[in-house]
Amino acid sequence: MTTADPKTLPDNDPNILAGKRLYEATCAACHGVRADGKGPEADGFVTPIRPVDLTDPDAIAMLDQGYVLWRIDAGGLEDPFHSAMPAWKDDFTETEKWQIVLYVYKNAGVSPKGKK
Numbered sequence: 557m558t559t560a561d562p563k564t565l566p567d568n569d570p571n572i573l574a575g576k577r578l579y580e581a582t583c584a585a586c587h588g589v590r591a592d593g594k595g596p597e598a599d600g601f602v603t604p605i606r607p608v609d610l611t612d613p614d615a616i617a618m619l620d621q622g623y624v625l626w627r628i629d630a631g632g633l634e635d636p637f638h639s640a641m642p643a644w645k646d647d648f649t650e651t652e653k654w655q656i657v658l659y660v661y662k663n664a665g666v667s668p669k670g671k672k
């Protein structure tokens with residue numbers, strides 16, 4: 557397995573589509589199919605913190621890709637978040653995680669912070 561670098565993993569249709577499938581299978585339950593934070597599981601967490609609206613340009617466009625990748629790895633269980641978001645560190649390859657990251661920005665229609 558090769559380690560994907562965000563700068564070299566092309567922002568092309570196959571990667572975006574792969575990211576979309578992974579997103580829908582793993583993230584949509586909480587963040588919603590449209591990534592608006594309104595997934596079917598969004599209510600009833602043990603913690604009161606709601607899933608983030610990943611379509612809000614003010615939110616997602618302010619985050620850099622490395623942060624989004626790290627949040628997929630770390631989830632929300634750790635300090636300082638203590639939220640219901642699971643950690644996916646061991647569930648995806650680096651390439652799969654970057655595909656999800658690419659999709660999240662594409663879906664929101666924004667460019668990652670610091671990238672054109």
Ligand code: HEC
Nearest residue numbers: 582583586605606607608624627628632637639640641642
């Ligand atoms: C069990 C529900 C759940 C699932 C599944 C889930 N999340 Fe989350 N996520 C949350 C919650 C709740 C928050 C808000 C609290 C926090 O920041 O931890 C959050 C926060 C985030 C943030 C931080 C946004 C910010 O502004 O700091 C990102 C990025 C994110 N999720 C991406 C994802 C991605 C990508 C997936 C799929 C791999 C995913 N989440 C799956 C519940 C979930």
